[in-house]
Amino acid sequence: MQKAPLANVLVRTDDFASGYPELYYRAESAAYDKDTGALSFSGTVDFSTYFNALSLEKWKRYTSVGVIKLELEVAGDACDIFFAELREDADVASIDSMPLLACGQSEDFCSYVMELPESDAPLVSFVIKSGGTSFVRSARFFTEVEESAVRAVRLALCTTTFRKEEFVIPNIKAIKREVLGSDEPISKSFHMYVVDNGRTLDAEDLSDEGVTVIPNANTGGAGGFARGMLAALGSNATHVLLMDDDVCVSPESFKRAFNLLSLVNDKYRDAFLNGAMLSIDQPALQYEDVALVRKDGIYDKIKPDLHVDRIHDLVKNETINVEVANAYGAWWFCCIPVTAIRRHGLPLPLFIRCDDVEYGMRCQPTMMCMSGISVWHDSFEGRFRASVDCYQYVRNFLIMIAVDDKSSEHMFMLRLSRTFNIYLRSMNYESAELLLDGLEDYLKGPDYLAKINGEALMKRNGAKNECLVSITELDKNIMSQVDIDHAYLG
Template sequence: MASIRFANILLETKPRALHFPTMYYRADVPFRPSGENGAWTLTEGGAVDFTTYFNALSVIKLRRYTRATAYRLHLQVQGAPCSVTQTRATRLGMTPEVLAQTAVELPHTDRWTDVVLDLLDDEQSVLVGFQLASEGVVAMRDAYYEVDIDGDPRTVDLAIATTTFRKESFIRKNMKLVRTELLDADDDISRHLTMHVVDNGRTLDPQESGDPRITISPNENVGGAGGFARGMIEAMEQSTPATNVLLMDDDVEVSPESIRRTYELLRMVNDEYAEAFVSGAMLNIEDTEVMREDTAYIDPELGICMPAKSRMMVSQYLDVVDNEAFDEELSVPANAHRYAAWWYCCIPMSVIRRVGLPLPVFVRYDDVEYSIRSNPKFMTMNGICVWHAKFEIRYNAGVERYQRTRNGMIAQMTTGLAPDFDTFLKGLHRQVDLEMRKFNYTDAELALDGFEDFLKGPKFIEQPVAQERFMRANRIKEQMVPFDELSQQAEDMGLKDFDPERLTRPMMEMDRQRSLQERAFDYLTHNGQRFIPAGSKDEAGAESYAVITHDGWEYPAGAIHGEDIIIAVDWASRKGVIRRKDTKRYREVVKRYKRDMAYFKKHRERLAQEYKDAALKLESVGFWKRYLDME
């Protein structure tokens, strides 16, 4: 039997912790840092509870994933008489249960005093934690959970692989955190951790990391897929080959404690989960307490990515408990495949050696395809997470229309993301249909560009064309203009009373219910674009317009019904675009869509065989070394 220091009690003074302290603790009196060796102090008599997202111990997950046999709490206290008492959370409890029989009572002490609390556990417990209560001013420090395991810890050499493209501020911050909080620490992880920064933008000095265990590799811009492929290769070939590779986006904020807990989890994992992926949750940078996803799946009917859980508020006790007790088998369809996104995903090297490297698809669906190809179990846990920008405020048609269409179809041919390829054909139809209903013919054609590049077969992506095609998609996608220019365009068109500075998000997102007659009209005429002569509205009618969000996923059918002009606005970037109904262009896109579908139906079997035959080559180390010019 061995003991592992698994999780430190995490207390921070960063803005997110100050705004949402209940992610870390709940106190009925002020609880503040006291500036001495990481100590925090209850400033008067009261209690502080740590049954929270970052500071409760997830015994339900440890029982499932590891060889854990017992749990202990360690901490030091100083000051007024106080007590340390275990708490626990069960599935249906509204508040943490305080286990009075576990209380350790301490008299007043002017010296730091060690407290060790053996934690009770049973099958009903989801989380265990603790409460510190005092009669006056008391301080605590160096609090952590220790786990006893059956047998010896596994030897883990963890390599962080992160890909960056001109996001210097994010990556420099994360390198510094890894260096100061992990590599410079005097504990086990510091001797078994490396970091590989793949610099697709070639904007970093390869010598600037400040530690030989952090390498910066200038790389061609081959997207996330190429960057992570190189990181996997470098982790595989480092002086002591990595046992596990933690893939992490560059534009995330991460707590070093999440990395530490990942490392310790891997040391005590049981045989059943030895080759599982550790999937870190994505919390929103903008809405700090919102957990968007920890694993997801491909909807077998729609072919789209869906979170396995509903959104959780990690500052709320009930959501913290539900997050760990949640059973994905109840929410994920039986015929759907789960995956782990690469904003934070730790993969065993044994899996990489067995199933190969990512497909050369630049961005989008690379992580989805890889998880589904690997077919692993997944480990998730409260407190293992990153903060990432919300998807809603970084919509990019170059990614969501071109990359998503092309890569989803490639991955379906090579790996099988959904039960049937027709799922992705329906998805293409929905994308083109949605954009045209909103008069966005440019981005409808962008989706067809992705389809047509897929139709070129695997030899097309074997060549280093990924960057050029992605850059082209971003050049030709619908281009928005700043608000001042948008206002001038609206004025020149005679659109009355349009003032973007007076807009609010609810105004842009507002929709209305359509009548049955209006719904029938929109369906039959494709929002007034077929069976209706161009220019049928009078001049006064043409001056009316609808203002909607530029978010490509939305369809405000009632707001745009009967309009010839749509102003689409992106409130985050303070930009927008004016669209006019164009029946001629509408017919051209429809004609192109039908022509592409006819070609696919004729060549479907050939394409399926070509992609299947090419998969092993495209996923091999030899291919990637040539592709990345590493040989």
């Protein structure tokens, strides 16, 4: 039998979610102690949370796990460890009355291993109750399986970036430190490719044995991810993980993805694994994980917005079925088997928008997702750009319909007509024009798409985007006829 890791328990909050400890633990009095590298707490600490509850039902469904065990290191005053279950329609975890283990007082950290009881709950976790002040330095869930049940996974992470150094460089450093520098199985079977469409990164300085920065022409997200896929195909990778450049991520998400793929059963060996998108502005708000394309010519997320720091929403997140027709995973965090790339080819050269949607419709994968595998991303509200949300969306969605035939072209054109008329009535003529431009360029056929310079096209269309300007820059003749309350303007 071989020991196989499932998930590490995070006792320290990620910096960008430090104000939301309920994503990691719930406690009346708890703080991370840098001197001991442990979580110090008094009374009770509950790990029934988004990052630290184990998605038991999904581990059983996706993999061939055996008996699941919990290993942890504790010190300090005597404490008891209790088993907890998270079930549907419950607002709190159900905690066993009898402890799994009673730990005596100890100034030194002691390691304990305990077997978790059989359960049919969607998620399980544990609670520690201390008689005074105790410390948890580490904890992890693992299983024991036959050596033949562990797949040889080699994971290639591909990030396509365009001048997003403020995100990309910290992510590279965190991966080098906590993934490649760890003592876990992933450290020897992981490589990060950074496709630099802006050519502003110091490739020589940032690259090493575990990270490769690839200067690239600005071919958009579609071209950048295609370049990353080619790099992975040229290596010995078994899976390619596509990830946006403007995200914050906990390195534990990579580890859990790797552990899941290492144990995945035959039914799910060809499935895509998609990470959820949490909001950077509201770190406990999950915006989306898996989406689908509807017959009426629109793509939509499968789950509603969920506040995953709440037990009810956390369980709902794990019990909503994402294995539906025409499902796909957005490329802020989407793990694709190399076998699928060899079978279905590279992304269409759409530059940006709908590239991930079209690829999902072409591959028609079974989708997997799991709490704790996620990124924090800027929300989409307030980010409307007509050059992208009108031109690119219309042109590329119509291309997807023509190529994959997963939506009604008739319904899409009805929606397009309605949107066009709304823009006309609201005098949003630039957006209306870009809708028509997208339609016209689609009708030019595939030869036009093959020859167009995507970067130049984006710049030209970007000039039509609505923008805010100072009132002093507006036409003086027109403004002289407008009754403006200058006192109100300040």
